[in-house]
Every structure is written in C-alpha cells, then in structure tokens.
Amino acid sequence: MITKKNVNKLQNVVIKENAANLVGAVKLYNALFANGADLKAICKALEIPVEYAVKVAALAKDKKRLVAVCGQMLPKVDDTFVKFALYSKVYKDTNADKEKGVEAKTADWCADNVVYGSEYKSFGFTTAESLETKKSTKWLIKENDEYKATYVAVKIKSYSIRTVAKCVSEYLAHESNQQ
Incomplete structure (x- = not known):
C-alpha cells in the first residue's frame, strides 16, 4: 500500500x-x-x-x-559560489535590541560556514575585487534608521x-x- x-x-x-x-x-x-x-x-x-x-x-x-x-x-569567493547569511543585527533603539537583536554568530559557526579567500566577485557581469588578505571573507553591511545588519559570505548549499x-x-x- x-x-x-x-x-x-x-x-x-x-x-x-x-x-x-x-x-x-x-x-x-x-x-x-x-x-x-x-x-x-x-x-x-x-x-x-x-x-x-x-x-x-x-x-x-x-x-x-x-x-x-x-x-x-x-557571486563567489575565489572559486566557491556564495550567498550572504545574516551574521548580526543590532537595533539602534537599545530596548528593541534586547528583544529583537540578533547576536553575532559563534566562532564555530564561522569555521563551519564562512567562505574565505583572496578575491570576491559579486553577482552578474562584474570583475573580481581583491579581499584584504589571502584568507579574508566578504562582508556586507546594511543600515537603516532602525538597525544595522551585517552579512557574511557562506557557501551555497542548495541551488x-x-x-x-x-x-x-x-x-x-x-x-x-x-x-
């Protein structure tokens, strides 16, 4: 059956x-x-x-x-395809921060997920840009009136x-x- x-x-x-x-x-x-x-x-x-x-x-x-x-x-870091995952989110209102804020990921999470390399190429027809060192990662920061969010490059695990x-x-x- x-x-x-x-x-x-x-x-x-x-x-x-x-x-x-x-x-x-x-x-x-x-x-x-x-x-x-x-x-x-x-x-x-x-x-x-x-x-x-x-x-x-x-x-x-x-x-x-x-x-x-x-x-x-x-997008890729060196030859690894990446997407961006939320690393931390800090609300500018300190009361909201305690309730809604996202704490930074742990060192273990970073070791397991973050992609490191020497160059980053964003999505589309773009040329690669050098990262700070040979073992760096790409960070994106988005900020508005309410909060500041930090994203980090992680390997795409599902297409x-x-x-x-x-x-x-x-x-x-x-x-x-x-x-």
Whole structure:
C-alpha cells in the first residue's frame, strides 16, 4: 500500500539531490523552460515578444552552456559560489535590541560556514575585487534608521530553479547579449 509518508520521503530526497549542486538545478530549469512551444504560448498570453521564449528555450536546452552562464553570474569567493547569511543585527533603539537583536554568530559557526579567500566577485557581469588578505571573507553591511545588519559570505548549499532563472535573466538582458 502506498503511504503519504513514503511518497513525501521519495519526493523530498529527489528534490534535495537535484538542488544540492548547480548541475541538478540546471537540469530542473531545463525541464521547465526548454520547450519553446509552451514558452511561446505563454509569451503570447502575457503579450511579451516571442523572441524572449526563443532565447530562454535555446539557453535552457544547452545544459553545458547554462552551467557556464550560471558559473559566470553567481557571486563567489575565489572559486566557491556564495550567498550572504545574516551574521548580526543590532537595533539602534537599545530596548528593541534586547528583544529583537540578533547576536553575532559563534566562532564555530564561522569555521563551519564562512567562505574565505583572496578575491570576491559579486553577482552578474562584474570583475573580481581583491579581499584584504589571502584568507579574508566578504562582508556586507546594511543600515537603516532602525538597525544595522551585517552579512557574511557562506557557501551555497542548495541551488534552486529561481537561482538559475536569476542568472539567465541577468545574462540575457545584459547589453553584451543584445542583438
């Protein structure tokens, strides 16, 4: 007898395996966007020029090229793809700080998660910038009237179709790819 629990286990493991690396996420993107006919119909319904469907489908069909595009677009420290995780959040109102503030991560968390290297490349068509030393990491600070948040570069452990889609959007919309 088929149980809901076992079906969910199967689906969750397959999804997790495909999201564990960039190639798996590209395969999923390919399955969704490689059919140009479906995309053309969607473009017509949305009143978007059909050339969008042609470009997206062509890129989605070429898995090797799509992996290379994502590799070119994704942010990285040295050769490791990164995202930014909240390291600490300090509220400017001292009363709110005690209730809502996020304390800085521990040294153990940093040792297990933070990516160190000598250069950082941000998302998109950008050139790499040198970090302070050969064993530095990239920090981002966002500040507003309410709080100051610090983010640190950590390894991407799970890739999504949305991540691949963001790379494709940036790549196809870039002026160097306009024809």
